[in-house]
Amino acid sequence: MSLDYNPGRPEDLVEHDRVQTPLYEDAALFEQEMEKIFAHSWVFVAHGSEVPEKGSFILSWVGQQPVIVVRDRKGDINVLVNRCRHRAATVCEVKKGKTSSFQCPYHGWGYGLDGSLRGVPYPEQYGKDFDKSALGMKALRVESYQNMIFATLDDGIEPLAEFLGPAKKWIDLFMKQGGGYPVKVLGEHQFTVPMNWKIQLENTTDAYHFPVVHKSFIQSLDKEAEATFNFFDKAGFVEDLGNGHSVAVMIPELIDLDENLDDPIPERFEELAQALRDEGFDEPRVRKIVRATGGAGFNLNLFPNVSLSLAFFRVLRPVGVKETAIRHVCLGMDGGPAAANRMRIRLQEHFQGPMGFGTPDDAEVWERVQRGTLGGRELPILVNRGLVDEVPGVDGPRGHLSAETGMRASYQMWKRMMAQ
Amino acid sequence: MSGITTVDRDVDLQELAAFVWREADILDRCDYDAWLALWTEDGHYIVPIGKGENYEDQVNVCYDDARMRRMRVERFQQGFSISSAPPADTVRTVSRFVLQGATGDEIVLGCAEHVVENKFGRQRIYAANLTYTLVRTESGLRIRNKVARLLNSDGELTAFSYLF
Ligand code: FES
Numbered sequence: 001m002s003l004d005y006n007p008g009r010p011e012d013l014v015e016h017d018r019v020q021t022p023l024y025e026d027a028a029l030f031e032q033e034m035e036k037i038f039a040h041s042w043v044f045v046a047h048g049s050e051v052p053e054k055g056s057f058i059l060s061w062v063g064q065q066p067v068i069v070v071r072d073r074k075g076d077i078n079v080l081v082n083r084c085r086h087r088a089a090t091v092c093e094v095k096k097g098k099t100s101s102f103q104c105p106y107h108g109w110g111y112g113l114d115g116s117l118r119g120v121p122y123p124e125q126y127g128k129d130f131d132k133s134a135l136g137m138k139a140l141r142v143e144s145y146q147n148m149i150f151a152t153l154d155d156g157i158e159p160l161a162e163f164l165g166p167a168k169k170w171i172d173l174f175m176k177q178g179g180g181y182p183v184k185v186l187g188e189h190q191f192t193v194p195m196n197w198k199i200q201l202e203n204t205t206d207a208y209h210f211p212v213v214h215k216s217f218i219q220s221l222d223k224e225a226e227a228t229f230n231f232f233d234k235a236g237f238v239e240d241l242g243n244g245h246s247v248a249v250m251i252p253e254l255i256d257l258d259e260n261l262d263d264p265i266p267e268r269f270e271e272l273a274q275a276l277r278d279e280g281f282d283e284p285r286v287r288k289i290v291r292a293t294g295g296a297g298f299n300l301n302l303f304p305n306v307s308l309s310l311a312f313f314r315v316l317r318p319v320g321v322k323e324t325a326i327r328h329v330c331l332g333m334d335g336g337p338a339a340a341n342r343m344r345i346r347l348q349e350h351f352q353g354p355m356g357f358g359t360p361d362d363a364e365v366w367e368r369v370q371r372g373t374l375g376g377r378e379l380p381i382l383v384n385r386g387l388v389d390e391v392p393g394v395d396g397p398r399g400h401l402s403a404e405t406g407m408r409a410s411y412q413m414w415k416r417m418m419a420q
Numbered sequence: 421m422s423g424i425t426t427v428d429r430d431v432d433l434q435e436l437a438a439f440v441w442r443e444a445d446i447l448d449r450c451d452y453d454a455w456l457a458l459w460t461e462d463g464h465y466i467v468p469i470g471k472g473e474n475y476e477d478q479v480n481v482c483y484d485d486a487r488m489r490r491m492r493v494e495r496f497q498q499g500f501s502i503s504s505a506p507p508a509d510t511v512r513t514v515s516r517f518v519l520q521g522a523t524g525d526e527i528v529l530g531c532a533e534h535v536v537e538n539k540f541g542r543q544r545i546y547a548a549n550l551t552y553t554l555v556r557t558e559s560g561l562r563i564r565n566k567v568a569r570l571l572n573s574d575g576e577l578t579a580f581s582y583l584f
C-alpha cells in the first residue's frame with residue numbers, strides 16, 4: 001500500500017453521513033483502533049455455557065490479544081492473557097477443555113485457574129526477593145450480562161451494564177429463545193474473510209443487503225418462510241441504541257417470543273411440533289418451544305465485536321487491517337428437547353458457515369468492498385441512507401429498516417473513541 | 421479385521437478409485453446434475469466440524485440429506501448467489517485409497533482429497549479425509565454417505581462456493 005496519503009486526525013475521517021476509505025485499509029489507523037477501541041471497550045469473549053464447570057476453559061481473543069476464559073474453583077470467570085510471565089510462551093493451545101491448572105510448556109512455570117503463579121522449577125536461582133504474587137498471568141476485568149462474558153483491558157471504563165444501556169432489554173428479549181430453558185452454545189462456524197473488521201461491524205444491522213445478497217437463500221425457502229423473510233413489507237425499523245449499539249427489527253411479530261403464542265404454527269415447524277406433542281409436551285409448551293426454535297425477529301449489534309442475530313451470535317475478531325475472523329455461534333436450549341435443538345442446528349447450517357446458503361454470499365460482497373476500496377480512495381463510503389425519514393425512536397434515532405442508522409451509530413462511537 | 425481378506429478378494433479397488441475420480445471430475449466441472457445422480461436417496465453428504473461422529477446432533481459445515489443436496493445444487497445453478505456466479509475454480513486430486521470394510525451391499529472406502537481453489541487470482545489449498553459408504557445397485561456404484569473431514573475443520577475456514 002502506498003503511504004502518500006496522510007490520514008491526519010482519525011476523527012476527521014468520519015462525518016455523520018459518510019466515512020473515508022482509509023478506515024478500511026490504513027494499517028496505521030488499524031493499530032490505533034486496537035489501542036483506542038479494543039483496549040478500552042467491553043469486548044465479548046465467550047458465553048457462560050462454554051465454560052460450564054469449575055476448571056472449564058476456552059481460548060478467545062480481546063482484539064488481537066489471545067486470552068483464556070476459565071472458570072475457577074470458586075466458580076468465578078477469569079480472562080487471562082495467554083502468555084507466560086517468564087518469556088512469553090502461550091501457556092495453553094487446547095481450544096477448549098477442563099483443567100486444574102495451566103503449566104507453561106517451555107520452562108514449566110505453573111499457574112492457578114485465577115492466573116496466579118503457583119510454582120517455578122528451581123526457584124533458588126531467582127533469589128530471596130522473588131515475588132511470585134507479582135508474576136501472575138495478566139488478568140482482565142470481567143463482567144457478564146445474561147451469561148454473555150465480556151472483558152476489558154481498561155480498569156477505568158464504566159461498568160458493562162452501563163455500557164450496554166438500552167441494548168440490555170434487547171439482549172433480554174433475545175434470550176427468550178431459550179424457550180424456558182437456559183440458552184446454551186451448541187457449536188459454531190468459524191471463518192476468515194479478507195476484509196477490514198468494520199465491514200462486518202456495519203453488516204448485522206444492514207437489512208438493505210438482505211434481499212439482494214441473500215436472494216438464493218430466500219428462494220430455497222417455502223412460500224410461508226419466504227414471506228417471513230420479506231422484511232420490507234413489514235413494520236420493521238432500525239434504531240440507534242447509543243454507545244455504537246443498534247438494533248434492526250426485521251420481523252416485528254417475533255420481537256417478544258412470549259407473545260402471539262396463538263399464531264398458527266408455520267408449516268416448516270409442524271413436524272417439530274408433532275414430535276414435541278409425541279414426547280408429551282402440552283400445547284402451550286409446544287407453541288413456546290416451537291416459537292423459540294425459530295429465533296428472534298431482530299439483529300442487535302453491540303460495539304465493537306459481537307452481535308445477536310436472529311438465532312445466533314456473530315463474533316468478529318480483527319486479525320489485521322484487511323483480515324477478519326468471524327464466529328457464528330449456534331445457540332440452543334440447555335436441557336431442552338433434542339428435536340428442537342436438532343432443528344436449530346439444521347437452521348444454522350442452512351444459512352451460516354463456510355457452506356451455508358447465506359454466509360458465502362456475505363463473504364463475497366465483504367471481500368468485494370475491500371477490493372473496491374483500492375480504487376478512488378478519495379471517494380467517500382456513504383452511510384446516509386434513511387436520513388430523510390429518520391425519526392426519534394425510544395432510545396435514539398430510528399430509521400426505515402433499510403436505513404444506515406446502525407452504521408451511523410457505530411461510526412459515531414468509533415469517532416468518539418478514536419478522538420480520545 | 422478379518423473381513424479385510426474377503427474385501428480384498430471381492431472388491432476391485434481400481435473400480436472404486438475410478439468411481440471416486442469420476443466424481444472428482446464432475447465436481448471440478450460443476451456438473452451438479454451428474455453429481456446428484458451418483459447418490460442413493462437415503463444417505464447424507466456431511467462436512468463435519470471437529471472429530472465428533474454424532475452428526476445429527478452437532479453443528480456441521482454441512483449435513484445434507486437428498487432434499488438439502490438438491491436445494492444446494494439449485495442454489496449453485498440459479499445464478500442468484502454472488503459467491504457461486506461464478507464460483508471459485510477448483511482442481512482436485514483424490515488418492516491414498518484404503519478399503520475400510522464391506523458388509524452386505526455396502527463398501528466403506530477412505531481416501532485423501534486435495535483441492536486448490538482460485539478466485540480473483542487468489543489461490544487457497546484445502547485437504548480433507550473422505551469416507552465413502554458406497555452401494556452396488558443395478559445401475560452401478562452409488563454413494564449412500566460421504567463424509568469430508570477437512571483439516572482444521574474446528575478452526576477458521578473460508579467460505580466455499582464448491583463441494584468437497
Ligand atoms: S516461557 Fe514459560 S516458563 Fe519459560
Ligand SMILES: [Fe+2]
Pocket residue numbers: 209210213214358362
Ligand atoms: Fe448477510
